[in-house]
Structure formats: C-alpha cells, structure tokens
Amino acid sequence: MKYKVLELFKNNKDQYISGEDISKNIGVSRASIWKYIKALKEEGYEFESSTKVGYKLIKEADVLNYIEISPYLKTKYIGRSYYHFDTIDSTNSKAKEAAKDNLINGAVFISEEQVSGRGRLGRTWISPKHKGIWLSILLTPDLPPLEVSKTTLIGSAAVYLALKELGIESSIKWPNDIILNNKKLCGILTEISGEMNNINYMVMGIGINVNTLKEDFSEDLKPIATSLKRELKEDFNRKKLTSYILNNFEDLYDDFLATGKLNKTLDISREASILIGKEIQCINRDKSFICKAEDITEDGELLVILNDGSYKKIISGEVSIRGLYGYVE
Known part of the structure; x- marks a missing residue:
C-alpha cells in the first residue's frame, strides 16, 4: 500500500496532496496515511508537509523498488513479478525459497543489502546497502540440465550491453565475470534445481558493484575488485542499470529459447572477451x-x-x- 501512496506522489510531482485526496485515491483511512509516509521516509524519500495543503514529495530515494525501475523496464515478463527487500541473506536463497511455493517464471528478487551474498565456489560476495545491484532472476526453462550453463553467458552479455547503454566500456571474462580496468566489477552465479534429465527451475544471481567505495572491500579484494564509482569517480543511477540489465537479458534469453542457439549472445561474448587471443x-x-x-x-x-x-x-x-x-x- 505504501507504494500506491508513493505512485500518487510521483504522478503529481511538485504538488501538495491533501490527506483527504490521498485517502480517496488510495482507499485508506487518513489515520493510515502518516504510517505509509513514515515508512517511505525510512527508505530515504523526503516530504514537505503543511497543515493547510497536505504533503509534497521533495526528494526521491536511491532505492530499487518496482515503482522506481518500472519507467525504464521494457520487458514482457522478466521483472514483472518483483520482490524488493531492504536486507536479506541472499537473493539467490530467497528466490529458491520462493520457488518451493510459487514458481513464477521471470520473477526478480532484489535487495538493497545482502548479509550472506555468495559467489562461485562458495566465496563471499560483499553487498553493502544501497551501493550495488544484488538481484536474482527465477526462470523455468524447458531445458536439459547440461544446457543451463549456457545461460550464464546470456547474463554476462546482458550486463555488458546494459553498461554500454550507460556509455561504459567493460569486458567479459568467460563465463561469468564483468571486468572494468582489469578488475572485477560484476559476478554471476547460476544455480538449478532438477533431476537427471530435466530441471524444475534455475536461479541466476547477478551482483554488481555500482557505488561501492574502496573501503567497503576487504583487504584481499581491494586489488582485484572494483566498482563503477571507484573507477569512474562519479555516482551511477542504479535504477536505470537494473532495468537495462533485465531488458537485455529478456531479449537474449528469449532468442536462445526460440532458436536453441546462442548466436546473439556469442557475438557479444566474443567481441567483449578479455581472454580470447591471450x-x-x-x-x-x-x-x-x-x-x-x-x-x-x-x-x-x-x-x-x-x-x-x-x-x-x-x-x-x-x-x-x-x-x-x-x-x-
């Protein structure tokens, strides 16, 4: 309900909205309105209030809820079921837990912070609050288990293209890392649940260091890991980047499912490879x-x-x- 309140304010930018109008539009009691505004303030939104004219949104928050990313989202199904969290252990774990009860193809699980983020081979992934993109996509493809590993390349290519849309030239280290200035910017972890000849579902986790600072990395990671802000000396729009990744992923993934081939993805993977020829x-x-x-x-x-x-x-x-x-x- 708080996001319906937020949507009302975003659709009426720079305008005061009275408590009575909010109540009529959203269908909640006037007593509940302050509770929702308070919750939005806790996320970082700022409001100006007046006893005569109501409330006005004066500053938006750097958060990755659906209301914030949807203006940039062009997908048909990837991210149209969207679960946003403030702090959880791991988005991959949350996606797998949700899959036990409700398998929604294309559902996205995203958190502002992970306290137990994981990379390949059980490594820890540092995921500080509001400084990166920590998301997982739940998928239910009709694929044999041996084919699933190919989708990791699709994830890498989608991130590469999304960065390119923002004017950032990166590289792909086969099969699951994005490299910027010879340091790791993004990692991808794909996990499956299935049997010998078929899978029940797969979860693709994508972790990107966006506005992470040098001091956020552990000492052993500082020489080999980086962020967009650390390399390019500016803050980046996490909302746009999140949406661009999901848009490009759906395009490449649907092409793979339709053709059974990785042609579009391979063209990108080869062009952006940091390994080929070395x-x-x-x-x-x-x-x-x-x-x-x-x-x-x-x-x-x-x-x-x-x-x-x-x-x-x-x-x-x-x-x-x-x-x-x-x-x-």
Whole structure:
C-alpha cells in the first residue's frame, strides 16, 4: 500500500496532496496515511508537509523498488513479478525459497543489502546497502540440465550491453565475470534445481558493484575488485542499470529459447572477451596448465590451444580461469 501512496506522489510531482485526496485515491483511512509516509521516509524519500495543503514529495530515494525501475523496464515478463527487500541473506536463497511455493517464471528478487551474498565456489560476495545491484532472476526453462550453463553467458552479455547503454566500456571474462580496468566489477552465479534429465527451475544471481567505495572491500579484494564509482569517480543511477540489465537479458534469453542457439549472445561474448587471443592459466583443483584462449564455441565452451598445439574445450564450472597479467580471479 505504501507504494500506491508513493505512485500518487510521483504522478503529481511538485504538488501538495491533501490527506483527504490521498485517502480517496488510495482507499485508506487518513489515520493510515502518516504510517505509509513514515515508512517511505525510512527508505530515504523526503516530504514537505503543511497543515493547510497536505504533503509534497521533495526528494526521491536511491532505492530499487518496482515503482522506481518500472519507467525504464521494457520487458514482457522478466521483472514483472518483483520482490524488493531492504536486507536479506541472499537473493539467490530467497528466490529458491520462493520457488518451493510459487514458481513464477521471470520473477526478480532484489535487495538493497545482502548479509550472506555468495559467489562461485562458495566465496563471499560483499553487498553493502544501497551501493550495488544484488538481484536474482527465477526462470523455468524447458531445458536439459547440461544446457543451463549456457545461460550464464546470456547474463554476462546482458550486463555488458546494459553498461554500454550507460556509455561504459567493460569486458567479459568467460563465463561469468564483468571486468572494468582489469578488475572485477560484476559476478554471476547460476544455480538449478532438477533431476537427471530435466530441471524444475534455475536461479541466476547477478551482483554488481555500482557505488561501492574502496573501503567497503576487504583487504584481499581491494586489488582485484572494483566498482563503477571507484573507477569512474562519479555516482551511477542504479535504477536505470537494473532495468537495462533485465531488458537485455529478456531479449537474449528469449532468442536462445526460440532458436536453441546462442548466436546473439556469442557475438557479444566474443567481441567483449578479455581472454580470447591471450595466454591464460587454467586451474582445476590442484592442477594447472598454461594455454591460449582461442574462441568461444557454439555451445558456450572456452576453446583453448595447449602447448603441444592440440585444442581443448573448457566447460563452465570445470575450471577457474586466471589471467597471467592483470585481473587474477
């Protein structure tokens, strides 16, 4: 109900609205109005009040609720079921928990803060409040489990395109990281629930450091992780970036489901790759080998050339890739 109140104010910018008018439009008692305005103030919205003319919204909040992102959202179903939180443990965990009761294809779970954010291989993901985009998309594709790994490339390509719309040139480190100035800006974690031959659902978690400050990172992350603000020295609009990611994701994802191929995504992944053409180190548990990244295959695998001249396909999740120069993880 508080967002209906907010929508009324946003549709009447720079105008006072009386308590009586709010009550008539929203259908709540005048006694409840202050409660909703108080809740919005706690989110960061600022109001001016007058006993004679009512309330006026004078400052909007930097929050990622549906009212704020919907003006930029062009999707048919991605993000049209939208769950916004102030603080939770993990958006992936919340999406998986929700999926047990109500599988909504394209539902988005987003939080201003995660206290137990996770990256690949169980690593911790630092997720400070109001400084990044921490979201998960719940999907129910009719795909065999082996095909699901391809969707991680779709997530990476969607983030890359969204940043490009904001005038930011980044790179993709196959298959799930976005790199800016040789440091990690964004990570993607895809998880599935399923059986041998089919999946019940998949959850794609996307974490982007937007306005995160240097001091927000732990000492071990400061040399290898970064944010848009840290690199470009300005605050960025999280609302637009969130919507642009969801818009691009739906476009690329629908193309993949319709054609069964990654053509559109692969064009982007190859163009933006920070690995192709470079000598890299592949690490699998306690073993490692040096090779050259040659291409990304039609199935989304990383094709590498070994020292003996032979080719090897690296499957997502099989190894970690570490550049010999610059960004390390």
